[in-house]
Amino acid sequence: MSTRSLRMLDFPFDPKCPANPRAFIALKTFSTECFPVKSGKKGEFILLSPDCATFEELQSQADRLIKELEEIKKRGKTFFEEEKKKIKKQREAKEK
Numbered sequence: 018m019s020t021r022s023l024r025m026l027d028f029p030f031d032p033k034c035p036a037n038p039r040a041f042i043a044l045k046t047f048s049t050e051c052f053p054v055k056s057g058k059k060g061e062f063i064l065l066s067p068d069c070a071t072f073e074e075l076q077s078q079a080d081r082l083i084k085e086l087e088e089i090k091k092r093g094k095t096f097f098e099e100e101k102k103k104i105k106k107q108r109e110a111k112e113k
Contacts, residue, residue: 021045022065022082025089027096030104038100040093042086 024045030038047063054060066078 021085022047023085023089025092025096030100032107038097040096042089
C-alpha cells in the first residue's frame with residue numbers, strides 16, 4: 018500500500034458558471050510539527066514525509082512525491098482534454 022500526500026481536485030465545466038474547467042493540486046495527508054527556527058522561536062511546519070534519518074530515506078520520499086506529481090500531471094492532461102471536447106460539443110450543439 019502506498020501513501021498519497023497529494024491529490025488533484027478537478028471541477029468540470031459548468032455552462033451555468035462562466036469559469037472554465039479548473040483543477041488544483043491539494044494536500045491529501047500531512048502532519049504538523051513545531052521546530053525551532055533561526056530566530057529561536059518555534060515555527061509550525063506542514064510535513065509531507067515521515068522523519069528521514071539518512072539521505073537515502075530523504076531521496077526515497079522525494080522520489081515518491083515526484084511520482085505523485087507526475088501522476089497528477091497525467092490525470093490533469095486527460096481531464097482538460099476531455100473537458101475541452103465537452104465544451105466544443107456543447108458549442109457545436111448550440112450553433113445547430
